[in-house]
Amino acid sequence: MLADEFGREVTGVRVSLTDRCNFDCVYCHNEGLGDTRGPMEPQDDEMTADEVVRFLEVAVEFDVDAVKFTGGEPMLREDVEEIIRRTPDELEVSMTTNGTFLPGRAEALVDAGLERVNVSQDALDPDDFARVTQSGAYEQVIDGVEAALDAGLDPVKLNMVVFQGTKPYLPEMIDHVASSEGLQLQLIEYMPELVGNYDWAVDTEAMHEWLAEQADRIEQREMHGRSRYFVDGGMVEVVDPVGNEEFCANCHRVRVTHDGHLKGCLNRNDDLRPMGEMSRDEIRETFRETVAERVPYYGEYMVERDGEWVVNEKYRDAPTADH
Template sequence: MAPLVDRFGRTHTDLRVSLTDRCNLRCTYCMPAEGLNWMPRAEALTDDEVVRVVRVGTQRLGITQVRLTGGEPLLRRGLPGLVARLSALDPAPKLSITTNGIGLARSATVLREAGLSRVNVSLDTLRPERFAAITRRDRIADVLEGLRAAQAAGLAPVKINAVPVRGVNDDEIVDLTEFAAEHGYHMRFIESMPLDAQGAWDRDGMVTAEEILDRLGERFDLVPVGRQDNAPAEEWRIAGTQAVVGVIASVTRPFCGSCDRVRLTADGQLRNCLFATHESDLRALLRGGADDAALEAAWRTSIAGKGPGHAINSPEFRRPQRPMSAIGG
C-alpha cells in the first residue's frame, strides 16, 4: 500500500477516533457547568461505520495505531464489542484509549480481553475538594480505582495526563509525579490549549513546559529520554528509578514537523490537524454508498491539504469551531 504522506513528507500512521462528544465531567478548562448541546445519536457513526473507516485506514493507508477518544469514550454503548471488532482487523492496529477513568474499574478487564493495549487517564489533581472544583463532580475515588483496575488488567503502561493551570493546580506538579512514580504509572503534563468550548483560554494561565520542567528539576534529577517515535511527549526518566515523566508542549514547543496523526470525529468528519478549520465528510460517503476506493481518496485528499503547523503563535491563528470535547483528543 502507498503510505499516507502529506506535501511536507510526513507519514501518517496514527488515527484518533472520537466515539462520542458526551462526557460525565464538566472540567472548567473544557466546557461550561451546564455542559454542551450533545449531537443527536443518529449523527454519530455506528459501530459498522467506525470499523469500516478503520479497516480502510489499516488495509489501504498504513494506519498502525488507533486511539479511542471522546468526549468520554467509556460512555459509548457496546464499547468492548467495538474494540473486539477493531482488534480482529487484518492487519490489526494497536488500540489504546484516553479516558477520564470514571468507568475503568468496571471495564478495564473486559476491554483488555477485547484487545485494548493501553490507557491514558486524565487526572489534574490528587485533592478531592480540588477535583470536585475542577471537574464539577465528586468522582476522584472512581478515577483512582480505575487507575488501579487498568494496571491490574495489564493495560500497560498506564499513563496519567494532567493539564496544569496557573493558580488552580500548578502547585501539584511534583505531587502528581511522585504519585505516578510510586504506583508505577507514567506521568504526562500537557500545556493548556485554546480548545475550550467557552473560548476563555488565556495564555497567561498556561503553565509552560519550561516552568513544568523547572519545578520538576527542583525535586528530581531528570535524565532525558526524548521522544518515542513521533509521540507528542518529550520524556525524562527520574534518575535512579524506572519512573518516566513526559511533557506535551503543543504551544511553546510545537512538534508539528513530525506529526503523524489524523482525527475522526464522532460524526464522521476527518480532520488532518487538531486545530484544523476544515473537515472532510466521511459520514456522507459512508451513508451515500461510496466504495473503499472513494474513502481512501477522501483520506488522501484531506492529508494532502494539511498545513505545516497549527500556527497558535501566529497572528493569523484561528480557533477551530469545535471544542476539544467534540474533536477528540
C-alpha cells in the same frame, strides 16, 4: 503510507466515539471542536460501530498502524468493547478515558484487544479534583486506574493538563507516579487558543527547566519531539504543542470526529471533511484529501511575526471545507 506535502507520514488515527461526557472539565476543548457537550443519551449523529470499523479497515489500507479511541468520554458508548474487538489486528489500540467506567469493564476491554489506556487525572485531592473536573467522581477514577492495572494495562498513563489551577499539584503527582508501580504521568500543556482564558497558561519552558533539575535522566521521544523526564523511578512525559513548531512538524495523526468528519489538525476546524455515507470509496477519497492538505499549524498555518503568531496570508482566504 500517505504523506502530506511536508513529508509527514500519517501512521495513526485518533477516533472520537462520542462528544458526550460525564465530566465538565474547565480546560476541555473536545478534540479541538470546543465545548459541544450535548445530552448524555446516545445521539443520532454518532458514528455506528460498523462505520467506525469500516473507517479503520480503510485506514489500514494506507498502512496506518495505531488508533486511539477518545471522546468526550468514549466509555459512554456501550459498544466500545465491540468496536475494539472488531478493530483490524494490524492496529495498536489505545484509549483515553476519565476512568470512571473502567471498574467492571477493564478486563472486557483487554480481552477485546485494548493495549494501552490514558486516564485523565489532574489532582490527588478529591476537592481539588472536583474543582477542575466539576465532578464528584474522584473515587471512581482512582478505582478505574486500579482496575486498569489489575487487567494488565501496564503502564497506565495519567493525563494531567497543566495550567495555573493545577500547577500546584505537580510535585505531588510526580511523587505519586514515582511511588506507584505501573503508572506514568503525561503533562499536557493547556491550550488557550482552543479554550480561551489566556491568563491560565503556564510558562512551559520554566516547567521543562524545573523537571530537568528534578530528573535523573532525560529522553527525547521521536513522536512530536516530546521530552521524557525520569524522576525517582517515575516517568514524566511533556506534551507541549502551543507555539511549538517542532511538535507540529512531527505530527503523524489524523483525527476523526464523532459524527464522521476527518480533521487534519487539532487546532483547526476549517479543515473538517465529511465522509458522506461512509462507503469505503468515500472514506478513501476523504482520507487522501485530508492527508494531502495537512499543514503544520505552527510554523506554516500560523507564522511568527514581531513575536506574535498570526495566520499565514496564503491560508487566510483559502476556501474552507464543507461542514
